[in-house]
Amino acid sequence: MRFMRLGEPGAEIPVVTDGVTTWDLRPLTADIDGAFLAADGLARAEAAASAGDLPGIDPAGLRVGAPIARPQAVICIGMNYAAHARESGSEPPTDIVVFYKHPNTVVGPYDDILLPPGSTTTDWEVELAVVIGTRARYLDSPEQALDHIAGFAVANDVSEREYQLQRSLGQWSKGKSFETFNPLGPWLVPAAEVGDGSGLGIRSRVNGEARQDSTTSDLIFGVAEIVYRLSRFTVLEPGDLVNTGTPEGVALSGRFPYLAVGDEVEVEIDGLGAQRSTVRPAL
Structure with a gap:
């Protein structure tokens, strides 16, 4: 899995992707930040995406921010x-x-x-x-x-x-x-x-x-x-x-x-x- 932030500077959306599907992480976190990482956020996000618990998002046309x-x-x-x-x-x-x-x-x-x-x-x-x-x-x-x-x-x-x-x-x-x-x-x-x-x-x-x-x-x-x-x-x-x-x-x-x-x-x-x-x- 790959973690990214998409959108204009200051308004990026946290997402995770397997290269085919991109999932919106906002049901889990507002951003990919220290608090999210410290709470085992990456593993929780991967599990939620694999279980189908996260909504999909179309990344087309969205700026790629720092991850x-x-x-x-x-x-x-x-x-x-x-x-x-x-x-x-x-x-x-x-x-x-x-x-x-x-x-x-x-x-x-x-x-x-x-x-x-x-x-x-x-x-x-x-x-x-x-x-x-x-x-x-x-x-x-x-x-x-x-x-x-x-x-x-x-x-x-x-x-x-x-x-x-x-x-x-x-x-x-x-x-x-x-x-x-x-x-x-x-x-x-x-x-x-x-x-x-x-x-x-x-x-x-x-x-x-x-x-x-x-x-x-x-x-x-x-x-x-x-x-x-x-x-x-x-x-x-x-x-x-x-x-x-x-x-x-x-x-x-x-x-x-x-x-x-x-x-x-x-x-x-x-x-x-x-x-x-x-x-x-x-x-």
């Missing part, structure tokens, strides 16, 4: 593929590199990416995104961490490199928190269908040309390790979003041009779907 409601926190892991660390001019880290994005960066998988005024160094980063399902606090082991994950999605950690690196004074969030800088979706796929998130092909394209092509098995710190380590210094709440890092093949490498108005960015992960965004000017 979760605006999270309380967007926590990101940097330099988490060795080749990307090297292309960025850094050695692979010995512990997780953590930065934050404003939650309002999260938009739908086909929404426009708005280029900041004067920006000439806006970059793409396809990432495996983890959605927290139950509160994770001072966990004892990475194995325990997997019990706290609701599901996975595709994210694009869009980055303005001048603000991230030259203007940041060491705080990457300055280049990460522009509006629309975290397209998410199209689906939230339950963790039970994905496992620990390893072994998934992960790719990006710009204007149809390949940029990134890797696998989540190349993560330096795997999903369970990330959630475990995060829980040792911050409490993860249901509905929180964790971006786990990007592989090599970004514009920062110097091998490709940065994004410009009119460019089309596609990112995808095996089993989690694909998204496509057009770069527009922020007016």
